[in-house]
Structure formats: C-alpha cells, structure tokens
Amino acid sequence: MTGTTLPGTDALRERALAALGAAGVTPQYGEGLTARTPITGEVLFDLHATTASEADEAIAAAAGAFRTWRTTPAPARGDLVRRLGELLRAHRSELADLVTIEAGKIRSEALGEIQEMIDICDFAVGLSRQLYGRTIASERPGHRLAESWHPLGVAGVISAFNFPAAVWSWNTALALVCGDTVVWKPSEATPLISSACSGLLDRAAQDVGAPREVHRLLLAGREVGEQLVGDSRVALISATGSTRMGREVGPRVAARFGRSLLELGGNNASIVTPSADLELALSGIVFAAAGTAGQRCTTLRRLIVHRDIADEVVERLVVAYRKLPIGDPFAEGTLVGPLITAEAAERMRDALNRAEAEGGKVLVGGGRRLAEDAPSAAYAEPAIVRMPEQTAVVRAETFAPILYVLTYRDFDEAIALNNAVPQGLSSSVFTGDQQEAERFLAADGSDCGISNVNIGTSGAEIGGAFGGEKETGGGRESGSDAWRSYMRRATNTVNYSSRLTLAQNVSFL
Structure with missing residues (x-):
C-alpha cells in the first residue's frame, strides 16, 4: 500500500459534504439507499x-x-x-473529490472524468446549431424531398459506477440540445456524485430560465430501474452495464416498441507485433490494463503477442506491475485504487482460480492487499496470467485488473483471437508495419466498435462515437453522429407544382 494510512471515513464524509455543499446540494438522509466509499469500505x-x-x-x-x-x-x-459546462468548470475539483470518494478513482482519472463532462458540453453546444437534415433529389418535377430531425421524447439514462458522471453527461448534454428531457437512474454505488451533477443542472436551468423538469434524478435500486425501463412514456432507454443487464433491458424496451441504446460488456484485446515500439506498447498496455483498477468497460483484458517477442514483453510487464503503487487514490503517486466492493475482489480471485484450472499461470499479482486501518476495503494487486489458449475464463469479462496473455504465429491468427469473444467494444494493435495497421482497421480486421493503432484500448475522446458490437450492445454515445439516437427522423415531400405527380410513374384517375 502506498502511504502510511488511508484517510478515515469521518474525514471522507466531511470532504464529501464539502463537495456537495459547493454544488449547492444537501444529502437527502433517510432509508433505502447507502452511500459507501471503497477507499475504506465503510458507510x-x-x-x-x-x-x-x-x-x-x-x-x-x-x-x-x-x-x-x-x-x-x-x-x-x-x-x-x-x-452546465460553466458550472462543471467552476466545481471541477469538488466533483472529482466525489468521484474518488465513491468510485475509488485516482485523482488524475477523477479530474479527467470531469473534464470529459466539460468537453461533451462544449461539443453539444456546437451541435445545437448543427442538427442537420438533408435535401434529396426527387424524381418528380416540382417536388422537393427532404429529411428533418425532431426531438424524440423522454430519455431514460441508466449509468454504472465506473464512470458515474461522464456517461450521464454524454447522454444528457446531447439529449437536452436535441430537445429531449431526461430521467436519470444512476448506480446505487454513486448517489453523491449523481446528486451533485443533478444539482448543478438544476442550477443551470434556473440561471437560463429553462424548466427544472427537463431533468429528474432517481436515487434508487433495481426496482425503480425496472420501472423506468418499462414505462411507455420513456421513449429511449440508454443503459450502461453488464451484458446480463442488457439482455433484460433490451427485450423489455422492444416489447413496448421503445428505443434502447445499450453500452454493455467489453473483453478488450491488444495485439503486439514484432515491429512494435515496445516502450510505447508497454506504456499503453499498463495503463489500459491496470488503470481504474481494471474497472473500465474498455479495460485491456487480453494481450495477444507474437510468439517471437512474447517472453520479452511479458518479462517487462511483470517488472512494471511489481512497481505499481497501490493504495489511497487521493495520495500523490498512487496509480491503482480500490476495487468497488469486496465482492469484486472475490470475483477476481475466482477468475484467477479458474484460469489456473484451465492451464494458466499467474505470473504476478492477484493478491488482496488488506489495509490495517480499513479491513473492509478491497485493494487488489493487478495480475498477469499466461494462458495456453483462449479458454472459457478468458472469453468471459471479469471486472477486475486481470490481463491474460496469449501468443500468435501470424497476423490472421491474431485478428481471429481478437474477434473470438462474444463482446466487441474496444481493441488495438501495436505495430510499425503500415500493412498490419490497415489490415487491423479493415472490414475483415477487428470487429469492435473501437479499433486503435499504437495506443491502448481505453481513453476515448468525446469527438468520436463510443460503443461496440455483438454482446456490447451496438449503441453509440458521445460524439460524431450519436445525436441521432436521441431524435426521430421525418421524410418530407413538398409539392410546389400545380400537378399531382405520383412516384414510380404510377397513374391513378
């Protein structure tokens, strides 16, 4: 553990109250929901x-x-x-405090999450003047054919603990400029940062004279989430979470002919080729695999290395992992904070046991570091596991810092390994060979929604649409043309002639 002691729960409680107060929010004390901190594991x-x-x-x-x-x-x-973006800028530090207190992110990552919110607000403000339709050539003389886009309705947002504020902002900033209103059901693990974000949006609405009801917050458990999913007044459900959750949400929304935007599981891989810059690759791999304590949907979980360089790459990774500072996420120098719960640590241990049973060898990490002053907290050592093949445990997503290492002989085999999992969120290749880079990005290359060259699998920018294929759900949020998910399309035909001309030369009457 880095540092001598962890901050006490009382000190964290005071810090949380100060951050909430700065946002103009007072906690709604009562029953039914518990705010905990993974830093100490306490209430x-x-x-x-x-x-x-x-x-x-x-x-x-x-x-x-x-x-x-x-x-x-x-x-x-x-x-x-x-x-809203202005208020986020003014309260960036306090909001980052709440992200660290509730999600356990190290300081730089927590600040980065709030910056991501600011960035998407900037993007959405520009978008508010660019909700473009199109004009289409009509086959009929004296006619104009066009498409226009209109607000969809109420957007229900269900978000996860690992990005407790940013994912909400992706959806909410775009939905609001598109003309939708938003009802947000955040993770039960992060009610404080959710309250602060909602409070700042309420203040923004008051400042500009917008209706307060354009956004409402639901702090509750699964039952209220199910209520939101099943309500026909909610036109769109944007849900971030596990594939299991998506299997329940998708059919329920479809049954009432609503729309769903699903951001589900990821089992992300990086390929390292013999031509790769290994210094560059190692930096990208360590952050992608161990950052956020392995609790990003884009976390690197599979490393596919050419067999000629595998031993060298693994050896250097093991050295880097042994030096990772683990502990208090507020402490300067810490790179790996806590897992969200003790149950997450148990799932990590179970996955490592299964990996060993399936022929794998744990090379480093996997232990749980107990803090004497916080026995309920779950600090885990990021693990590297050498696997003989892509077994069942490798194909399943474990939300913890486990990196499975596989080897390949030729590049086609590497791409096949990358694609041979049910999930399809993020992927990358480290190579100095342009043909390999282009092959990876081609139609028969990576089948993921995000495909990178010479960077890791995590750390997406808001300008590009975020999301994945297969069991990742197919949804797209944030940049590019993701705004279309929050609007409905109308095809318009205008006859400005004095004759009624039918399409396809149909004659009637």
Missing part, C-alpha cells in the same frame, strides 16, 4: 431512496416538460448545456 450516509410513486411523478414531470422543451429553439437549448 458514509444512509439516504432516502426514490419510491415507485416518486419515480412515476418524475417521469410524468419530464414528459410534461418535453411538450415545451421540444419547441424551444435548439440554440436556446444549447444555452442550458453551455451554463
């Missing part, structure tokens, strides 16, 4: 959980506000998001 506050009737009221309020918000000019809707 910070007992909070009031949103009831079913309160959730129904929130959805109704958002649906009512939509009728006004959809006709507000898009640039005026952008003013709300611009103000």
Whole structure:
C-alpha cells in the first residue's frame, strides 16, 4: 500500500459534504439507499431512496416538460448545456473529490472524468446549431424531398459506477440540445456524485430560465430501474452495464416498441507485433490494463503477442506491475485504487482460480492487499496470467485488473483471437508495419466498435462515437453522429407544382 494510512471515513464524509455543499446540494438522509466509499469500505450516509410513486411523478414531470422543451429553439437549448459546462468548470475539483470518494478513482482519472463532462458540453453546444437534415433529389418535377430531425421524447439514462458522471453527461448534454428531457437512474454505488451533477443542472436551468423538469434524478435500486425501463412514456432507454443487464433491458424496451441504446460488456484485446515500439506498447498496455483498477468497460483484458517477442514483453510487464503503487487514490503517486466492493475482489480471485484450472499461470499479482486501518476495503494487486489458449475464463469479462496473455504465429491468427469473444467494444494493435495497421482497421480486421493503432484500448475522446458490437450492445454515445439516437427522423415531400405527380410513374384517375 502506498502511504502510511488511508484517510478515515469521518474525514471522507466531511470532504464529501464539502463537495456537495459547493454544488449547492444537501444529502437527502433517510432509508433505502447507502452511500459507501471503497477507499475504506465503510458507510458514509444512509439516504432516502426514490419510491415507485416518486419515480412515476418524475417521469410524468419530464414528459410534461418535453411538450415545451421540444419547441424551444435548439440554440436556446444549447444555452442550458453551455451554463452546465460553466458550472462543471467552476466545481471541477469538488466533483472529482466525489468521484474518488465513491468510485475509488485516482485523482488524475477523477479530474479527467470531469473534464470529459466539460468537453461533451462544449461539443453539444456546437451541435445545437448543427442538427442537420438533408435535401434529396426527387424524381418528380416540382417536388422537393427532404429529411428533418425532431426531438424524440423522454430519455431514460441508466449509468454504472465506473464512470458515474461522464456517461450521464454524454447522454444528457446531447439529449437536452436535441430537445429531449431526461430521467436519470444512476448506480446505487454513486448517489453523491449523481446528486451533485443533478444539482448543478438544476442550477443551470434556473440561471437560463429553462424548466427544472427537463431533468429528474432517481436515487434508487433495481426496482425503480425496472420501472423506468418499462414505462411507455420513456421513449429511449440508454443503459450502461453488464451484458446480463442488457439482455433484460433490451427485450423489455422492444416489447413496448421503445428505443434502447445499450453500452454493455467489453473483453478488450491488444495485439503486439514484432515491429512494435515496445516502450510505447508497454506504456499503453499498463495503463489500459491496470488503470481504474481494471474497472473500465474498455479495460485491456487480453494481450495477444507474437510468439517471437512474447517472453520479452511479458518479462517487462511483470517488472512494471511489481512497481505499481497501490493504495489511497487521493495520495500523490498512487496509480491503482480500490476495487468497488469486496465482492469484486472475490470475483477476481475466482477468475484467477479458474484460469489456473484451465492451464494458466499467474505470473504476478492477484493478491488482496488488506489495509490495517480499513479491513473492509478491497485493494487488489493487478495480475498477469499466461494462458495456453483462449479458454472459457478468458472469453468471459471479469471486472477486475486481470490481463491474460496469449501468443500468435501470424497476423490472421491474431485478428481471429481478437474477434473470438462474444463482446466487441474496444481493441488495438501495436505495430510499425503500415500493412498490419490497415489490415487491423479493415472490414475483415477487428470487429469492435473501437479499433486503435499504437495506443491502448481505453481513453476515448468525446469527438468520436463510443460503443461496440455483438454482446456490447451496438449503441453509440458521445460524439460524431450519436445525436441521432436521441431524435426521430421525418421524410418530407413538398409539392410546389400545380400537378399531382405520383412516384414510380404510377397513374391513378
């Protein structure tokens, strides 16, 4: 463990209250929901959980506000998001405190998450003047054929603990400028940062004269999440979580003919070729595999190395892993903070046991580091496991810092290994060979939604659409044309002639 002691729970509680106060938020104390910190594994506050009737009221309020918000000019809707971005900038440090306290992220990653929120607000403000349709050539004289885009309705956002603020902002900033209203059900593990974000958006709405009901927050458990998913007043459900969760959400939304945007599991791989710059590759691999204590959806979980360089790459990785500072995420120099719960540490141990049973060898890490002053916390040593082949445990996602190392003989085999898992979120290749790089990005290369060259699998920018294929769900959030998920398309035909001309030369009457 880095440092001598962890901060005490009382000190963390005071820091959380100070951050909430700066955002203008007072915790809603009560029953039904517990705010904990993975730094010590202990309870910070007992909070009031949103009831079913309160959730129904929130959805109704958002649906009512939509009728006004959809006709507000898009640039005026952008003013709300611009103000939110200003408030995020003003409270970046306090919000990062809450991310670290509730999710266990090291300081630089927590600050990076808030910066990501600021960036998407900037993107969305520009987008508010660029919700472009198109003009299409009509086959009929005196006719104009066009497409236009209109607000969709209430967007329900269900987010996970690992990016407790950024994923909300991806959805909310875009949904608001698109003319939708938002109902947010965050992870039960992160009610404090969720309350702060919601409070700042409420303040932004007041500052610009927008209806407060354009955004509502539901702090509750699974039951209220299911209520949101099943409510026909919610036009879109954007859900981030496990593939198991997506299997439940997708069919329920489809059954009521709603839309779903799913960001689910990832089992991401990097290929390292003989021509790779190994210094560059090692830096990218260690961050992607051990950053956020292995709890990103884009975390590197499989390393596919050419057999001629595998021993050297593994040896150097083991040396780097043994030096990783683990401990208090607030402490300067710490690179690996805690797992979110003790149960996550147990799942990591179970996966390592299965890997060994399937022929793997743990080369480094895998132990749980117990802090004398926080026995309930789960600090785990990132692990590297050499595997003989891509076995069942390798094909399954374990949300913990485990890196499985596989070898390949030729590049086609490497791509096949990359693609031979159910998930399809992120991937990368480290190579100095342009043909290999282009082959990896080609239609018969990586089958993932994110494919990188000479960087790791994590750390996406907001300008590009984020999401994956196969069991990752197929959804796209954040940049590029992801805004279209939050709008409905209308095809328009305008006849400005004095004759009624039918398409396809049909004659009638």
